[in-house]
Amino acid sequence: MHETITNVVLAGLGGQGVVKASDILADAARRAGLDVKKAEIHGMSQRGGSVTSDVRFGSRVLSPMVPRGEADYLLVLAPSEVDVARPVLKAGGVLIPPDLVPEDALPHPRSLNVALLGALSHHLALPEASLLAALQAAIPERLLEVNEKAFALGRAAAARAWGAGA
Amino acid sequence: MERKLLSGDEAAALAAFDAGVALGTGYPGTPSTEILEAFGALGGRAQWAPNEKVALEVGLGVAYGAARALVTMKHVGLNVAADPLFTAAYTGVSGALVVVSADDPGMASSQNEQDNRRYAVAAGLPMLEPADAQEAYDLFFAAIEISERWRIPVLFRMTTRVCHSRSLVMPRTQRQVPPSACFERDVGGRVMIPTNARPAHRRLRAKLAEIAHFAEGSALNPLQDGDRKLGIITAGVAYFHAAEAAPAASFLKLGMVYPLPLERARSFAARVERCVVIEEGDPVLADALRAAGIAVESKPEMYRFGELDVPRVRRILARDESPEPAAPTGKPPELCPSCPYHPVYAALKQLDCIVAGDIGCYSLGVLEPYRAMDTCVAMGASIGVGLGLRHVLPAEQARRVVSVIGDSTFVHSGVSGLIEMIYNPPVIGHVVLVLDNGTTAMTGHQEHPGTGRTLDHAPTGKVSIEGIARALGVPSVTVIDPFADPGGFERLLAERLAARVPSVIVARHPCVLAAAAIRKWDKLGTERREAISCTACAEE
Numbered sequence A: 001m002h003e004t005i006t007n008v009v010l011a012g013l014g015g016q017g018v019v020k021a022s023d024i025l026a027d028a029a030r031r032a033g034l035d036v037k038k039a040e041i042h043g044m045s046q047r048g049g050s051v052t053s054d055v056r057f058g059s060r061v062l063s064p065m066v067p068r069g070e071a072d073y074l075l076v077l078a079p080s081e082v083d084v085a086r087p088v089l090k091a092g093g094v095l096i097p098p099d100l101v102p103e104d105a106l107p108h109p110r111s112l113n114v115a116l117l118g119a120l121s122h123h124l125a126l127p128e129a130s131l132l133a134a135l136q137a138a139i140p141e142r143l144l145e146v147n148e149k150a151f152a153l154g155r156a157a158a159a160r161a162w163g164a165g166a
Numbered sequence B: 001m002e003r004k005l006l007s008g009d010e011a012a013a014l015a016a017f018d019a020g021v022a023l024g025t026g027y028p029g030t031p032s033t034e035i036l037e038a039f040g041a042l043g044g045r046a047q048w049a050p051n052e053k054v055a056l057e058v059g060l061g062v063a064y065g066a067a068r069a070l071v072t073m074k075h076v077g078l079n080v081a082a083d084p085l086f087t088a089a090y091t092g093v094s095g096a097l098v099v100v101s102a103d104d105p106g107m108a109s110s111q112n113e114q115d116n117r118r119y120a121v122a123a124g125l126p127m128l129e130p131a132d133a134q135e136a137y138d139l140f141f142a143a144i145e146i147s148e149r150w151r152i153p154v155l156f157r158m159t160t161r162v163c164h165s166r167s168l169v170m171p172r173t174q175r176q177v178p179p180s181a182c183f184e185r186d187v188g189g190r191v192m193i194p195t196n197a198r199p200a201h202r203r204l205r206a207k208l209a210e211i212a213h214f215a216e217g218s219a220l221n222p223l224q225d226g227d228r229k230l231g232i233i234t235a236g237v238a239y240f241h242a243a244e245a246a247p248a249a250s251f252l253k254l255g256m257v258y259p260l261p262l263e264r265a266r267s268f269a270a271r272v273e274r275c276v277v278i279e280e281g282d283p284v285l286a287d288a289l290r291a292a293g294i295a296v297e298s299k300p301e302m303y304r305f306g307e308l309d310v311p312r313v314r315r316i317l318a319r320d321e322s323p324e325p326a327a328p329t330g331k332p333p334e335l336c337p338s339c340p341y342h343p344v345y346a347a348l349k350q351l352d353c354i355v356a357g358d359i360g361c362y363s364l365g366v367l368e369p370y371r372a373m374d375t376c377v378a379m380g381a382s383i384g385v386g387l388g389l390r391h392v393l394p395a396e397q398a399r400r401v402v403s404v405i406g407d408s409t410f411v412h413s414g415v416s417g418l419i420e421m422i423y424n425p426p427v428i429g430h431v432v433l434v435l436d437n438g439t440t441a442m443t444g445h446q447e448h449p450g451t452g453r454t455l456d457h458a459p460t461g462k463v464s465i466e467g468i469a470r471a472l473g474v475p476s477v478t479v480i481d482p483f484a485d486p487g488g489f490e491r492l493l494a495e496r497l498a499a500r501v502p503s504v505i506v507a508r509h510p511c512v513l514a515a516a517a518i519r520k521w522d523k524l525g526t527e528r529r530e531a532i533s534c535t536a537c538a539e540e
């Protein structure tokens, strides 16, 4: 009866592209033929406040929200949000921290969201092609190359941090 | 047809488009705002009204004209629209009228967490409640059908998690062709003088009895047979939380939350050992079921507050009333670093003003470092509240009272406050400060009648805030750019506070987040106007 689903929480501050990254991830799951739900609180997020977004995918997803303590992956874009968001992670869950990819290595200062998505992709069973197709659909043509670079950078950083066999 | 990943708002918009809704109108308000924006982007006729009451009235006119209408607002918007709503229940409609109001349990961005299911009961209108985006799509068609079959407005309740969560939607392959608009005269049914309204009320109750009967057998309220030990009656997104928390349980899931299928609920409750109602907000379903003599368990009072989620539903089912872990407190929103309101709040603080405030981005002036807002209740309330304070406070305090209101809020419901200021002026006068940043910033930069642009940013008639103030007879009306001249702004405010006459100051400077877009739309608008006037003279 219990179907396995993957729970991802993305956290950061307004303007960092948390919602964009979660849109791409959710669309990748859709492209991979999975059921997917995604929840976040909008509203005043534009005014620089904390933003979190939950993405859940698998054979059948019920609640759109990741229950506290049940996230398999937590991806954080702002150092200040790491401790705020940590309680969502399950015991043994993976934290993908903002400094995984050093800021000066990023091809564009605002591409951290996509770089960390790349890092997340290292852990997921989702086909990389679904993620890249979702990226292409979500990012304007002129910014695509930069973002694909960021994605690859994050994926490579994760391979170094967690080993190739994850 | 491909599965689409849509938010509940986008799914409702797509359904409205696919159902051939002739006109969508409303007033922005989180989490409902994106419905009309998406409906417009799809090619539907979407427009912002000055406020929710006008939106509902326009929608009612569309539906009197036998066409299909969509009206959207956040939960508190229905308070503003309640007057026409209650009597529209009596008159009914010829076409379809679907009124979406989006509740915000947990107050992600609202001033209260009222439960609008109460409105369905109070007005006597059927209410549907989707649980996710697919249901927002499917139930919207059901709402149109019910509205046309019983010639009655239908309330469509969404909540923050349904509006803003994305999930997969399989749309219909074909758009519906709606009935065409036409006027049918029905004085007895439409003109609610008492002699007509008395039979109209009886007709309404008869319709509701029929709809209640329909609800009993409707697929809108599916039964899901599971374990007999635990039965759960639920609605909206709470259904999914409950299905995850108790996957083995039996379920009665209500897609129609008013009128309720009481007999179906009665036999469901009788079949299970323990029957629990899982609902967000007030115990509306539990109270109604219990009043009908159905033995159901309601959640403990502590779960009335805030949203539900899977862990909270587990606690409800375990009858756990122990204190909950504190929710993480992230960084709260704040005024943008280069927001034009900074110098305004600096001056209000400097002059030690008592600020009757209002709702918008500018409400953030209540935070450090300014703490320059003393009341904030409902849209438009700043002016009335400021006047009341001026009437009764001792002179030393009264002369420091300022009403502070945003441009969109002023057009929404500030004008009648200004009329009150002219009609019942405090003896020492008053100061109304309109913060005009040229957009409805708080809800994501929507247009309003004061911007002179329509929902899709095309040029249209423009309402002048200072023009309204002057036309109403406000003795002192001044427009100033507080950002360009902070010192001048503070001097002006000090002067007006000392002047003892009713005055309006319009502090005008575009929102930093919207300024570039506004310049672009204005340029496009000018080009469009020039193009139109060229063809006009070519045709002469």
Ligand SMILES: Cc1ncc(C[n+]2csc(CCOP(=O)(O)OP(=O)(O)O)c2C)c(N)n1
Binding pocket: B027, B028, B029, B030, B052, B074, B076, B077, B080, B111, B359, B360, B361, B362, B379, B405, B406, B407, B408, B409, B410, B437, B439, B440, B441, B442, B443
């Ligand atoms: C009755 C009602 N409708 C809608 C809202 C949602 N809402 C809150 S503030 C606001 C308007 C803000 O615009 P404006 O007054 O121009 O101030 P700004 O945010 O631009 O500073 C809206 C639409 C509400 N709180 N109450």
